[in-house]
Amino acid sequence: MSEVKQDKAKGSVQTTGHAWDGDLQEFNNPLPRWWLWAFYATVVFAVVYWFFYPAWPVGNSYTKGGLNSITYKIGDKQVTTHWNTRALLMKDLQEGEESLKQKKFMKKLVNASYAQIVSDPKMMQFTRAIGKIMFADNCAACHGAGGAGVIGLFPNLVDDDWLWGGSLNEVQATIEHGHRGFMPSFRKTFTSEQLDNVVEYVLSLSGNINDKDKAAKGDVIFNNETGGCYYCHTHKGTGMKSVGSANLTDSIWTVAKVPLEKTTDGKRAVIRKVIRDGVNRQMPAWKSRLSAAEIKVLTVYVHELGGGK
């Protein structure tokens, strides 16, 4: 290292001049010069800042700064405001590089047919990416972020059971107009014994054969005017998508919480509850709330979740 002359005077530490208890003194250490200059620089920066950006509260308002106003659009109207991060975001959403790219791709999507979209990997990637956000904003409150729904309340969109039809057009119609899933209550129609028999029959439809006699009796009630269940569920029990009635012969239960029950008696109880109380589910219509493009994206997204029909 270089030979440095030890400058005694330079290194000496000043004291404040007071002495307590005879010899207690306080050092007067000056701030490092670089620190001091950096501090002055921040002061200058702050003053310059006041002129350009919102800074001081004045009464109910504040100084707005100048020379850097932001212009963006609200609807078709041009708005010019003082610099603020919200306007900056709005401007970026309208004119930013990524936004323009997204808009361009969105336009392509709007002009494409469903058949074109679902067979094109790139368009599907875009649709799923943007659809995921729209789904989270509009649909996830009921159907869950992943679309798995809540059994008994909100249908699962990830499986292959499409109560109201699983084609792209049918999914679009469902989103646009909403649906009312209704099954009347049979509390007053059936005696307790009749109810037991129908429950047993419904269980047997999907292969859960327990009490054949009861099921046979239930079959009669289900398929004649006593119960009239076949009006909606058909004689085979496969349901109709025009009224959104459930297919009782497959492995999926959309209303009765059968999969959650371990015992046969438990399964009987939950089915019994559904028949006794009926079903009244409603999905709102989205046509007035979402744009055609948004509905298109959501249609493809939902269709893709479970694979559609």
Add this chain to the structure above:
Amino acid sequence: MSNSPEEINLFEERVPIYPRSVKGRFRTMKWSILVLAYGVYFILPWLRWERSTGVNQAVMFDIHDRVFYLFGMVVNPQDIFWLAAMMMIAAFLLFFVTGIAGRAFCGYFCFQTLWTDVYLLIERLVQGERPARIRLDKMRWNRQKIFKKVLTHVLWLMVAFLTGLTFTMYWGDAYQLVGQFFTGSAPFPAYATTFFLTLTTYVMAGLAREQVCTYMCPYARFQSIMFDQDTLIVAYDAQRGEMQRGRSKPGKGLKTLRERREGGVGDCIDCGFCVQVCPTGIDIRNGLQMSCISCALCVDACDTVMDKLGWERGLIKYESEREQMGGKTRLFKFKNIGYGLVLLTAIAMLVWSVLSQSMISVAITQVRNPLYVKLSDGRIQNSYEVSLNNKSGQDITLHLQLKGLKDAVLDLGKIRKITLPPLESVNIYARVKAKHRSGIRGQIPFKIIVSTKIDGKEIHMSKDVLFTMR
């Protein structure tokens, strides 16, 4: 005011250093390395390269599109571990070389040394040799001093700016970017980078100089601990230089070698040339010091003087400590061989990895919300996000198939054909449907195999995936 008898100076002010220029073999070598390094650095961004995707920059680190171009090689984000490997190789190379040859990196290759050399050259060309510069600094401010000082700093700033601008050119299309740069339409990071590099170059090479090596640089510190007795260091032969009575100027009766020998005076004539040429301002005759960057300019200086006197060269020379003690430098020792082997292994692994780079990359993640779902026919369905990436320079068509999952079907919806243009990637949603088997719960491992054809060669990439069944 002061009441403590001993003063400690916590701030050591910089002592200005005015290195004198010197000619010699090490100086020549350093100039050659500098010319080579500058040539590569300043010309590289302007070099074009023919690629299957069109003519492009030979070396470009395209952060925006997440691709690095290195001549014939295209590095994707997935290959980022190559960077880690390169850094490891660089580290091991540094350890290896430092153990043998000391701070060779500092003295010859470090950009701080290279740029400081150029700055010193400018300073010398404008302000003159060492005595002239000292005089100039002591002089009162007058027109001449202002002119010379301003010119020096302007030239420094120009070099700094060129350095910063060139660095920026590595991160975008140089020809396009330089046009944008001077018309004010380049992206903000381009200006920020250029400004920052200009500033640091100017400050580090112009103002801070040897303080960077002495106080700031971590390499300087940790290279020193890799030294041992066999490491080559720039050393002053004190035995020969001092003899019994120390060094002395060639005064009366001490002019010839014989006179000095008889008088017990060393060969060092205390001319101070070695101190004057030192860019870090040390006196090598005090032995090995932390500030020594092993640049060997003092060797050149001393050799010049010895040549002039007609005495033997080598009063200051590269020598290991063991040699100084009269021993022989040992090169083949555990440390050197160990570092050498590790270095070779790392290089071999990197080369192997680069050569065996797959032209496609596949990443599969299972959709976790929900993990699985029961289908109407009782089968279980899991969904996956499949990222496919084409790293080659041509259009490829990819096929997906399942392996190792009984009675399972892969469902890509209506997507029949996955074609990818060069250097593009796509994310596919894949559903896998498998028969529910009683007794099997939890996760079943299986494989998704992605196949394609590149240059007529079949490529299969197999990925391990889990299927959740309950």
